[in-house]
Amino acid sequence: EPEVTQTPSHQVTQMGQEVILRCVPISNHLYFYWYRQILGQKVEFLVSFYNNEISEKSEIFDDQFSVERPDGSNFTLKIRSTKLEDSAMYFCASGGQGSSEAFFGQGTRLTVV
Amino acid sequence: DQQVKQNSPSLSVQEGRISILNCDYTNSMFDYFLWYKKYPAEGPTFLISISSIKDKNEDGRFTVFLNKSAKHLSLHIVPSQPGDSAVYFCAASAGGTSYGKLTFGQGTILTVHP
Numbered sequence: 001e002p003e004v005t006q007t008p009s010h011q012v013t014q015m016g017q018e019v020i021l022r023c024v025p026i027s028n029h030l031y032f033y034w035y036r037q038i039l040g041q042k043v044e045f046l047v048s049f050y051n052n053e054i055s056e057k058s059e060i061f062d063d064q065f066s067v068e069r070p071d072g073s074n075f076t077l078k079i080r081s082t083k084l085e086d087s088a089m090y091f092c093a094s095g096g097q098g099s100s101e102a103f104f105g106q107g108t109r110l111t112v113v
Numbered sequence: 114d115q116q117v118k119q120n121s122p123s124l125s126v127q128e129g130r131i132s133i134l135n136c137d138y139t140n141s142m143f144d145y146f147l148w149y150k151k152y153p154a155e156g157p158t159f160l161i162s163i164s165s166i167k168d169k170n171e172d173g174r175f176t177v178f179l180n181k182s183a184k185h186l187s188l189h190i191v192p193s194q195p196g197d198s199a200v201y202f203c204a205a206s207a208g209g210t211s212y213g214k215l216t217f218g219q220g221t222i223l224t225v226h227p
Contacts (some may be wrong), residue, residue: 041219042216043215045215048213100145100147100213104149107156
């Protein structure tokens with residue numbers, strides 16, 4: 001069964017460093033998303049991406065964040081200068097045309113120290 | 114942000130009985146609702162969804178009911194199995210350009226006892 005895969009599964013980084021979280025969405029999907037879940041809190045929407053551009057983003061997704069689909073298969077989330085409060089589980093998801101069902105990867109646990 | 118609320122943090126059910134998980138929402142723009150299941154250290158797994166034009170959708174042991182006037186939905190699992198033990202999230206989407214932008218509830222931990 002097709003699935004969304006994310007790498008790495010766990011990333012530890014120093015505060016102020018840049019991190020790139022990587023995702024391979026399901027191959028025929030056209031919509032791509034990043035969500036995050038801070039420990040003990042809700043899963044929160046960060047950004048949606050369609051047709052090579054951001055279609056919607058939340059207040060969390062400030063100038064420190066960016067997304068890219070560099071090669072037609074990968075979808076990346078970059079955090080330019082990490083803060084302690086960026087520590088969370090980051091989930092990539094993808095969805096097909098005309099569908100609200102998003103299929104999630106297993107997540108990357110980001111720990112900022 | 115309390116647009117989607119799951120008021121029961123946990124639910125404990127005997128194997129073979131019915132599990133009923135509840136969810137309330139406040140945003141009238143939501144027109145598509147989904148349930149996800151999540152195991153520890155995994156991503157949410159899509160279970161079942163319902164459009165606002167329906168009041169019920171069934172898939173095997175899982176049925177979702179939508180009461181638009183009450184802004185309430187529920188997930189019924191029958192019969193419950195120990196493998197159903199997980200965190201269940203309700204999520205909602207406003208459609209249009211917000212397709213796939215999901216607003217999640219805080220989750221309900223379901224424990225099914227053998």
